Amino acid sequence: MNENSDSRDWGKKLFKYGIPVAAVLSLGWFVYAVLIAYPQVTACTASWMTVNAIGPFPEQEIAQFNSCLKLNEFGDYLAGSFAPLAFLWLIIAVLIQSRELKAQQDALMDQLVESRKQTNFLHAEQATARAETNSKRFEKFLKLVRLALQDVNRGSPYTRDADDVTFMRYMAKKNADSIVKAIAVLKGDAKPLHGFHPESIVEYAKKIYPYIDELRSLERILSAQDLETYRACHMPEVLEALDELDRFIAQQAAQNEREPAT
Incomplete structure (x- = not known):
């Protein structure tokens, strides 16, 4: 009984404090990723605006002049940035699901105990x-x-x-x-x-x-x-x-x- 009550208290504390902490960490991580990407995005936008203002250039010269990330590189950056968040929320989802399964298991055990009590009561009667x-x-x-x-x-x-x-x-x-x-x-x-x-x-x-x-x-x-x-x-x-x-x-x-x- 003590182990079950300790596990239930631990699950309640995790559900009460873990999700808000994870949400704050996710928000902080998102802000951090934006701050890292923001200079690159602004530099890319400024360089393209400069190129367009000067006039048409050959593609090779534009590539040398432009220091922006390519789309695939920017996608890799986003994937690398949000992968830890996805992994974090995957862990939280597993923990929440395990807590729900534990609650269902406890409910079934309570039903089994009540059923045994009723059976013993009927046998006694x-x-x-x-x-x-x-x-x-x-x-x-x-x-x-x-x-x-x-x-x-x-x-x-x-x-x-x-x-x-x-x-x-x-x-x-x-x-x-x-x-x-x-x-x-x-x-x-x-x-x-x-x-x-x-x-x-x-x-x-x-x-x-x-x-x-x-x-x-x-x-x-x-x-x-x-x-x-x-x-x-x-x-x-x-x-x-x-x-x-x-x-x-x-x-x-x-x-x-x-x-x-x-």
Whole structure:
């Protein structure tokens, strides 16, 4: 930024002071060239006036008598006199053009910066919108899981009346363990306990079974804050219990296919 501001200040100073100085130098150079050429021009005019007043002379005698510059010599003088001025103004024109190109380049860079800012702003808005959408999806599925799990084990009135996050923090892990235990009882891997109803627990768990893929995908798309809540609500443990339920349902289906039809 400092280099760009220095170059812009230098260009402004050149445009402000350089052109007037060049104009003054050009005028001075022109006056100097006129002062040099003026004696020669006046002498030439006087000698021709003298020749014409005296009378006709042969061309050779006129050439000897006249000390004027020839036209081609006078043209060379003018070319040599004004060549430095032309070169000076050529340099000034190049500098002015480079300044205009620099201004255009700066304008394009400003547009590029603004475009990047707008792009970043749009990306941020899109990310915020996606995060809000995913957060609402998480709240929706959290409520579905809570409604299914709160009937698995009858918790205290505090947990039943609590909000979804509080309920899941305190009861989800316990209910997930109950689902795994109920499946083990139904498979014959564990003994049933008094007052424990594995069939009812599995039926309650089946209410959220269709959403297992959705619940698993949330872990990949949630924001950091929602992901922390996701884990604090023991959703990974609930998913493990649902995976166990998935395997149990698949075993039951395979077993039913192997049984002969009655």
